[in-house]
Amino acid sequence: MSTDEFRAKALAWLQQNAKPFDDNEPSSGGATIEESKAFQKGLWEAGLAGITWPKEYGGQGLGTAEQLAFNEVAADFRMPVGPFVIGLGMPAPVLLEFGTEEQKKRHIAPMLRGDEIWSQLFSEPSGGSDVASLQTSAVRVEDGWLINGQKVWTSGAQFSDFGAVLVRTDPTRPKHQGITMFIVDLHHPGVTVRPLVVATGDAPFNEVFFDDVHVPEDAVIGEVNNGWAVAVAMLRYERVTIGTGVRARANPLGYDALVELVRARGLDDDPSVRRTLAQVYARESAMRSYSAVLHQEAKAGVPIGARGSAAKLAGATFPLWVSDLVQEIFGEEIALQTRDTLPIARSILAAPGGATAGGSNEIQRNIIAERVLGLPKDAGVDKNVPFNQLKLSK
Amino acid sequence: MSTDEFRAKALAWLQQNAKPFDDNEPSSGGATIEESKAFQKGLWEAGLAGITWPKEYGGQGLGTAEQLAFNEVAADFRMPVGPFVIGLGMPAPVLLEFGTEEQKKRHIAPMLRGDEIWSQLFSEPSGGSDVASLQTSAVRVEDGWLINGQKVWTSGAQFSDFGAVLVRTDPTRPKHQGITMFIVDLHHPGVTVRPLVVATGDAPFNEVFFDDVHVPEDAVIGEVNNGWAVAVAMLRYERVTIGTGVRARANPLGYDALVELVRARGLDDDPSVRRTLAQVYARESAMRSYSAVLHQEAKAGVPIGARGSAAKLAGATFPLWVSDLVQEIFGEEIALQTRDTLPIARSILAAPGGATAGGSNEIQRNIIAERVLGLPKDAGVDKNVPFNQLKLSK
């Protein structure tokens, strides 16, 4: 099948099975888990899931050209695949890269078929941007390991079947060298998932507690005490996932949404409001252009390196900046959270969290300074010290 | 004589001998060195110089009340004492604190009488905010020391008779422990003073080169290798000197000057220009209020500690911030440097230098964070290493 034929096939299936994207509808979809599972199964049955992945694990064994063709076509459809984004975006490629033959056979196809939902469990309350300071521990027991501790900021844990969990397996080694990644069955009775309410009042994440959770020996992804390398690989996949933009219209702090409200209030006559909108448009438009440049460079084989951090930093600081501007434009309406301005107010409250997810702005600035500009790395005090001798947050 | 009588005496003398301050005149005075010397001599003869200093060294032996009374009265007069500000503000009090009896006898009275002009020579090209990394060296020779090296950012060196010069006397000790402060006769043939042209095109500072400059043993202020403590004391006096504000009208980037130009152009009808001016006024006014608060607290015996650094930081960032705003207000006029906007353009160019003098903004922020807020100090890598094993700028 040629790429064009593949594109046509994908388009035909999507037209049949998915709703076209509508900029005016909120993006949050609203499909149930069951609907998502059914959709994912359909995708797979149509040969549209795991496009570039090996056939032996349930993939389609096709090339990048087909993947790009699918992405292009799919951009116009609302696909209720939310619950699978993490699993297929991070644990699955990591399993393909680091997993044993058995692990790949056991998990990849079920994920593609929509039968298994996965989470990623790295962050801990005391860790923040310093993920490698994690304290959740696993000790060797007969037939495997016993995990105790707590993870946080876990998306989708409440409906996930498995988790890729990063755990400290040797506290006498320096922090990066005593970590192992495990496959954990989240239905295990020792696992407690609790919704985490955030500043907006929503609970988009979970806290996950591990209380004597037993996992077998073959639950290790990669090697024991080599989990940091696996995690770094997974975080690289994460950055790709985060980089994928949301449609502009969906952002209440974006130009499209703001200009609509401004017009509805007749504020488009006010020169300073017009100038503010111009600034918002300019930066938003440049962020889009920058994403496009990085995309085109990636396609052309130019290494992107750590430049994605600049996109992340720009994306994170944008809503924080617009937060101030909308207060000037809409004044008390923001505080009253009217039907119109409630989404704005919620986005303002969500912006600091968004800036923190995937590494704080400070971390992004360090990455840009060190890896893009080549400035010297801070020597660091924690690189070679045994973990159990390090100072940690309580 | 009561404080009120003293005040009256000071006022009478100033009315006779000094011109009242005129906000509309540029502040730069324009007196010659000879006129300044004569004025200073007159001040001293009238009993108005060295008010709180001991009589035995030429001071008046009076109290803080008299000093404050003088300051109050003097604020309304333009006094051509520029060349003496540094000597009387920094080396003189340091000599009083650390000098030998002979040094005090030899130098304090001549300074007060206007016979000796002094400079302070600490900064070096490779040092910046890290003053203690200085490389100008003195080696012991018969009958004293031989100084070689270079200082920079020296005010008034071209008309100074003496300098308080900070020099490395033992490079095998850690950086703070091998420094000595010397009294150097700047008329020595081995001393070369060269004007330093800055971004504005002016040369308000000098570079000073020392080429085998011999100084006698008794030129040491305080003790050999204890010069850093002396320097710290002097820098404390410097901060007091820098903190003394310039009149608002004299600042082309201040509200008073800007509103005049705005009115002349009829821009006061433009709401965004009005708002910009409001912001400039607000911050400038708050800076004045903060200075007043610190003054009143100091008077009331509340320790100011490092809070002066907040005043310094605010004062340094203010013109940098207004620099952007005036470009919005006056547009191409700034680039054309018309008669009206030339002072603005020069102030814009001078602002980064002003922010750097007396410690960069970054250093001020560190001081505020560490000494006011109590955040932990960076461990530092250079505290206990012998100076000649440290990495230095070229």
Add this chain to the structure above:
Amino acid sequence: MTLIDTDDQRDLASSVKRFVSGQAPMAAVRKTIASEASFDPDVWRRLSQELGVAGLPIPEQYGGAGASWSDLVVALRELGSGLVPTPVLATSVLATGTLLALDDEEARATWLPRFAEGTAVGTLAVSEGARSPWAVADSTCVVEDGTVTGTKTAVLNAAEADVLLVTTASGVVLVEKGAPGLTITPADALDLTRGIATVTLERTPGRLLAGDAAAAVDAVADLANLALASEQAAATKACLDMTTEYAKIRYSFGQPIGIYQGVKHPLADIYTDWALTDAAIRKASESLAEGSETASLDAAVARHLASSGYVEAAKQTMLLHGGIGFTWEHDAHLYYRNAITGNVLLGGPAAQQDRIAQKLGV
């Protein structure tokens, strides 16, 4: 002009501070937030009766302490620092300030004593939307046959108010709780520590008060600016302190995060802006107390700096706390909500700058 607290003010501050930590700590504030009420009436009554906070600016003849506005400012500092939900801004600043600035002895004699003892809540219904936050001469509220008709937005504590002072083009109208045609619709307020409502009046009976309404509202705007600024600067300082403490105990990469300049420098900037704002408030407070001709200007300057500085400080508090600062459990968002609300209430940033320019005579 003295810019440092007097001994009496220091005493007042520590009494209120003690009261806040004992009777209205953050745990109690969260309880109030979780309840239907927008403040704890018991806390307000005790603040008024035991500490005399409500009556500070009320003359002795009406049962108040007859203190100066700068004393109230000191009390507001402590209340603002702890985000204590009270009707102090509505009652002791807006309603009291309006009654004192108007010339209606009957209204004063009726309401000020009750305000002072904390048994009645008053408020000023003045805003008619973001673009008209201080509507008087341009008000669309109409007085006819002893009734008032119109809509007011962002009215503080309207739901709890025993008396509403409603600005109209004809003057200030006094409307009592439960009057016919009076509808109060609580807003889904961003700030969880303030009760805010929209008030509609449909031929609601009310009494037009004697006095120059425009002048009174202009004077009250100064009081509101100063009062809000005082609350905001104190809350800014609370945010700064909270974040500084956190930066000392939170470890990242083996060191407390407060050792990194990426944390130090924003905190130093917040401290500097706060220090300037605090000084500006002290200046405005004294100007108002002394009746200086720059009082309006100084109050607007203080408010402008306090509002914008607080928004920045609260935002940085959320950011520098990382993930934890983004949780509902953490207090950072309570401050951020309060900061944004204070920034846009009773005239947003542009209105504040316009007022400075106006008072400067630009």
Add this chain to the structure above:
Amino acid sequence: MTLIDTDDQRDLASSVKRFVSGQAPMAAVRKTIASEASFDPDVWRRLSQELGVAGLPIPEQYGGAGASWSDLVVALRELGSGLVPTPVLATSVLATGTLLALDDEEARATWLPRFAEGTAVGTLAVSEGARSPWAVADSTCVVEDGTVTGTKTAVLNAAEADVLLVTTASGVVLVEKGAPGLTITPADALDLTRGIATVTLERTPGRLLAGDAAAAVDAVADLANLALASEQAAATKACLDMTTEYAKIRYSFGQPIGIYQGVKHPLADIYTDWALTDAAIRKASESLAEGSETASLDAAVARHLASSGYVEAAKQTMLLHGGIGFTWEHDAHLYYRNAITGNVLLGGPAAQQDRIAQKLGV
């Protein structure tokens, strides 16, 4: 739409880069600055004749390369990076763009070939002050009896121009060097690398050119925005690179200053803003080359971001270099002067935002 340089553009860029480092390095720029001239005619002639820079946007029929504006943008990047003083903006963008957008074959045939070979300098005299930087319909310059009378400000390379295109309410008038009544007063320009002058015309003979002046000037504004943005973004990058290199070799407290977050973070912010700006310029460049309907908008966006980002980067370059960055000897102030000038020239920040809003249809 391709947003990365073509192979041809990469070649062009490296030729110009080589030329700059060989023939117009900073030492040569400083020599030009110290001289009376505002650019080195020899450098301009060679740039035009050996590298064909001047003629890039000029159609082949007039002796140019007939390349696209995005090719000129690539060359401007290299020239802007080194602050090379040339009349490229005046001649190849403003004058050439105006002649191409108007409809006057005679003027094109006379001047474009000379522009292309670098033997004539042209410019556009359009500004009538900060509030009227693109004066056409509202111009106060008057055409009468084949002469033009009025004053133009901030005219680039007016002193060296062989031909000035003067906008008037009646259209664009072509005035030649040395025409009677033409007075050129060089400004005491902040930017030491640009020649800028005020031009007064007193019944100066000139020829009214055929074509829609308003439309032509609007089109030229896009070209100017893109061209300036390209120079500015490149100079921003030069500032960033210079400061980054300095931060690696300058030691303070025993470590290179680039290790401190207080230095790292502002540089990371400058990099990020530059990266967005560079992308916006690539977008605008393509939009213009393709004749996209968003071309004006994209060009204004690019200019807005480039101008403000450059001012910030140049300011930080001075600051992060400490005392050394404040000396005349250091290049930082040359960039800062250039940055400020580019920010206010041909429409300052507000004008740029207004243009974006206008092109957005807000």
